[in-house]
Structure formats: C-alpha cells, structure tokens
Amino acid sequence: MGGSAVVAQTTVDTLGELLGLGSLSAIEDFLLSFVVAAGIVVFILTLVAVSGIWGKRKITAAFTDRIAVNRIGPFGLLIIVADAVRLLSKELIVPEGVDRPAYDIGPFVMVASALLGFAVIPMGSGVQLADPEVGLVYVFAVASIASVGLVMAGYSSNNKYSFLGGLRAVAQNLAYEIPLVLTAASVVLFTGTLQMSGIVEAQATPLVEVGGLGINSWFAFVNPFAFLLFMAANLAEVGRNPFDIPEAPTEIVAGWQTEYSSVYFVLCYLSEFIHIFLGGAIITTLFLGGPASPIAGVSVIPGIGWFVIKMLAIYLFTQWMRSAIPRVRIDQLIEIGWKGMLVLSFANLVLTAVIVGLIA
Secondary structure: OOOOOOOOOOHHHHHHHHOOOOOOOHHHHHHHHHHHHHHHHHHHHHHHHHHHHHHHHHHHHHHHOOOOOOOOOHHHOOHHHHHHHHHHOOOOOOOOOOOHHHHHHHHHHHHHHHHHHHHHOOOOOOOOOOOOOOHHHHHHHHHHOHHHHHHHHHHHOOOHHHHHHHHHHHHHHHHHHHHHHHHHHHHHHHHOOOOHHHHHHHOOOEEEEEOOEEEEOOHHHHOHHHHHHHHHHHHHHOOOOOOOOOOOHHHHOOHHHOOOOHHHHHHHHHHHHHHHHHHHHHHHHHHOOOOOOOEOOOOOOOHHHHHHHHHHHHHHHHHHHHHHOOOOOHHHHHHHHHHHHHHHHHHHHHHHHHHHHHHO
C-alpha cells in the first residue's frame, strides 16, 4: 500500500520512442493520441461485434439447449456482417412529436460515454491511452454520463413505454452507482491511489506461495466480499438480469429504445454491449490484477491476452445471468439497491478501513 503516484508509460510515449521523436510537441502528442485512441476503439468495437452479435447467440443457445446461428459462414460467424447490413439498411423511422435534437443525440452520448472510459484502462502490453492520477474517478464519471443519454432517449421519444424506461434507468443507476463507487473506494483504501496503473501494480505482489510459485494478491482474493458486491452492482449498472428493468421486454416493449430503428437502434444496442465490456474492464483492473497472470512472475501469454480473457469471462457471467435468472420487479430492484447493496457497501468500506488501519 502507498499513496505515491506510479509513473507509467502510455502507448503514446512508447510510439514516440519507437519513432525517435524524443520529447513530443503538442501537435505530435495529439496526432499520436488520436492514432492510439482509434486503435483502441477499433479493438473494442471488434470485440463487441463478435461477442454481442455472434457470441451472445451461441452462449444463450448453450444455456437454453438450443441451436444457435451456424449457417452463415464458418461457425455462423458471418452473421455479424449479415446483421450489420440488415440493420443499417433499414429505413430510419422517426415518430411524430419527438424532441428531435435529444432523440438524435441520446444514442451517441451513450456510445461515447462507454468508449471514453477505456482511455484510462491499462490493458497490458503497453496498451493504455492515458494514466491520470485520478483515473478511477474519471472512469466512473464518464461511464455515468450514459444515464443522461438514457434519459434523453426515453423522454424525447414521445412514447409512454420509452418514458417509463428512462425513469427506471435513472432510478436504477442512482440506486446502484453509489454501491459501485463505495466498493471501489475500499480498493483505493488498500492501494492508496486512484491511478489505474497503481491499482494494478498493487496486485502484482504474491499473496501466498505454493511449491515455489506465488499467487498474485488480486483484490478478488484479498477482499472477496467486495468483489461479489461489485459484480452484483455491475449487473444493475449494465442492465443485465435480474436487473434489466429499463428495457423489460415483457412489460414495456423495449423501454427507452422502443422508438429507435435502423442505425439508431444499432447505436443503442452497441452502447449496451460496450458498457458491459467497460464494466468487465473495470472489474478486471480493480479485482483481477488487470493484465497480470494469476501466477506471480509467470505469464505464458501477453498481458493484453490475459486482460481480454478476464473481460470475456465477466461477459460470459453477465450472459449466464441473462439466461438463468428471472427479472425482479422495479420496487424490488430499488429495495435491493437502497436497503441491501448500499448498506453492505458501507459495511465493506468501514471494515476495510479498520483492517487497513490495523495493518498499516
């Protein structure tokens, strides 16, 4: 534990050194940052396209004992292209009476808020766009902007189902973002830093040694209660069962996205899965050692490989919940959040503070 900032080299710095630029000027720094940001966005969008369009069908089919897509291309992988062409070629239907600026901007706000969060995530193998000292605060701040997009989409659609979905989204995010932040604060108490690379580095020391091999001190092992709390609250944050209340197809059609079609529906769908992967990236960074392997000093695959495996594991967990757990009612969701998760997250924070105070 410690409060000093970690001096980490970002991808921009690495590229500058490889190109022999030395100290980067403002223009060079901007151009290299743009290139790195574009690369990270393409990587995330590719991961989301494979997992959200093809992987989701395969996972759900496996859990429900059905046959998923297997006709279009090898293993059905070309369903990604087919779905993209099908949705983007549909007519964009805008209902009468919508608040057009908010209706148009809402989906873009949700996508942008999710993508911006990846800017400070250390993915391993030198892939990190920026590493500010307040990285954890930043990622929670930009991720919460999605709530604004949900409200804009729900309110501007001139549809009662959309409006109800927007209200539910606000109530849900308020009830579960506070436990998320409080649980993350317990990790900060252990590490003494808000810097994402510092949090990863704090988990790189061996927790126990077995047969000469050390198991890294991931906070999922150090504080499993906080890990479980964060996983549960993250399900509500990304709108997965049993907390998919803002959409709830059996109750309010498609909730806040009822009136969206064509490219706007693609953006809504895309934002949902990018947020799932952003949640997985945050959990990986806070509790699963980031890009580090489980065994201290031993890594058979590159760091970014470990990072993607952990993110995909968390994505698999969210899809498992979607297939296996029924939806709760909105009143039950609020009660679980305010009377259950909030109390437990405060208890975890106090207990962590006591433990850190005793061992400091």
